[in-house]
Amino acid sequence: MNPKHNHFEVVIPSDYESGQAVVEQIMLDVAECGFSSRDLFGVRLAVDEAVTNAIKHGNRLSPDKTVRVLFSRNQSRIRIEVEDQGAGFHPEDVPDPTADENLDRPSGRGLLLMREFMTLIEYSPKGNQVVLEKHFSS
Amino acid sequence: MADAKPRLDLDDIGDVTVATFIDKKILDEANINEVGKQLFALIDEDGRRKIVLDFSVVEYLSSAALGKLITMDKKAKGAKSKLRLCCIKPDIYEVFEITRLNKIFDIKPTLEEAVKGF
Numbered sequence: 143m144n145p146k147h148n149h150f151e152v153v154i155p156s157d158y159e160s161g162q163a164v165v166e167q168i169m170l171d172v173a174e175c176g177f178s179s180r181d182l183f184g185v186r187l188a189v190d191e192a193v194t195n196a197i198k199h200g201n202r203l204s205p206d207k208t209v210r211v212l213f214s215r216n217q218s219r220i221r222i223e224v225e226d227q228g229a230g231f232h233p234e235d236v237p238d239p240t241a242d243e244n245l246d247r248p249s250g251r252g253l254l255l256m257r258e259f260m261t262l263i264e265y266s267p268k269g270n271q272v273v274l275e276k277h278f279s280s
Numbered sequence: 281m282a283d284a285k286p287r288l289d290l291d292d293i294g295d296v297t298v299a300t301f302i303d304k305k306i307l308d309e310a311n312i313n314e315v316g317k318q319l320f321a322l323i324d325e326d327g328r329r330k331i332v333l334d335f336s337v338v339e340y341l342s343s344a345a346l347g348k349l350i351t352m353d354k355k356a357k358g359a360k361s362k363l364r365l366c367c368i369k370p371d372i373y374e375v376f377e378i379t380r381l382n383k384i385f386d387i388k389p390t391l392e393e394a395v396k397g398f
Binding site: 158246 | 378379381383
């Protein structure tokens, strides 16, 4: 295990290109953490969902707002924090996308995928910051 | 956008249109919106009735891409077209299972099975 960084923080504008660049930057480190290919797939998906949500739903692509992304790693886990400058939301208000009546809704699956692929997902009380962790043993 | 890159490779096998995704990653929104536009055009503009979406090169797709596929499926049903998905890699198929979208899409393991008996 020889990741390039133990910790970095970036602040990006609210555009998708910048979002993809930071996901790639994180995955360069994550790729060297010894995860299985399934877990690498899941972490990429979860980080992408978190960053895209911050840009799209949090900051609503506003050029006046930024997204702060923090990556850290220790011996037991990786941790990604994503914070936007939007109004926040209540994750419990998002309808269950796997319920029969919601199956054909085109949105609302990002949260489910983050929960499924990460060990831990926590939103701040305001709902504009999410913390994702993937533990090496899980 | 006039200069939008093609995101689908189209091929006809009999009366079935096979649309193969070109990109490995269907993740970023600009890409997804273009994929959506090109998918919807198969039904809205070309009036194709039997469509197979071939995922053989796709390694990643996000929930926003799933949203486009759901809209595509609804359009197909509304236009009395048939839509099938095939050649989905195991990691991505797991996403379909987690979201239970394997229940609403007609998914076949191989292109041959997808084209057969439409």
